[in-house]
Amino acid sequence: MPSPAALLAWYDRNRRRMPWRTLPGETPDPYRVWLSEIMLQQTTVTAVIPYFERFLTLFPTVETLAAADETRVMAAWAGLGYYARARNLHACAREIANLGGKFPTDIETLRALPGIGPYTANAVAAIAFNQPVIPVDGNVERIAARLFAIETPLPAARPALAKAAATLNHTPESHHRAADFAQALFDLGATICTPRPLCALCPWSPHCAAHRAGIADQLPRRAPKKTRPTRHGAHFWLQDSSGQVLLRRRPPSGLLGGMTELPGTDWRATPFPAQEAHRLAPMPAAWRHRGKVHHVFTHFELHLDVYAATVPAIAATGFLRPAAALHGEALPSVMRKCVAVARQEPA
């Protein structure tokens, strides 16, 4: 069994600094821990940092976040992806505010809050409240798969990996450093036990079954992925003579739920010929093809044609915003690409 002390000693020399982390001796703020954990779900540290800083400026406490309009929260989240996280973040903040602004400390109560699953409940309990539980993310799954040479492919191996990971912090001394231990696992997974591991630098390599067997770089195994289908659509930049642009709000749930978009067609398997696209435009106009947008979602690939027109007055469903003030809108990345193409800006 690998030694918790060896990992903590490695962490004391190699810990990464991040805006949501405390220095040794400081007391963590549960709001910052929670906010960072939601943002970091399936999202890289470098992508999160500017959003985390901006959120703390706009919403410095859970109460200010709870009191904010949902549209402001969605606009602040725009570009970070997985927008259900932002809706759940806001709903969760309101529940916490109703609890007097105090975060629950026990796993079960945390787990019941919107947007908090088994991973995040353990992460908040460990990092904010120093409880000796292991948040099992992709890093920890990879470490556990290698330490114990678990060859079952993901996702079927998940229960076994979680069970193995739960044994890692097993001494009274490391229990006192539960927050450090959890973050040490993240840092080990992010810098040493990476998909292509640097076993020569690993404090646990003497106890790693996969390293001993020479198969560390092959674990964890994964089930083969499904192919990603392609979809097509067309979106329309419609401007009036005063410089107002027509926008729409997407349905509150589902893909890009609640986010702002340029009006467009549905997204289907076959392309839209120009004639058909013009017929589906928000109103008749001298539509000009401005270019194409390519965007890859998790489960399909999207090709969009972008058309633009200027009319004296806009008569169509949606809402109008000044073309110069779109930066304040909750435009997801795919729509920002469309805007850039419509304006002939470099992507």
Add this chain to the structure above:
DNA sequence: TACCCGTGGCT
């Protein structure tokens, strides 16, 4: 259980 849900950087 299996699928839905974004984005951008890296190899």
Add this chain to the structure above:
DNA sequence: TAGCCAAGGGT
């Protein structure tokens, strides 16, 4: 370059 994948949750 085409895939891989990153501190997952909801249903």
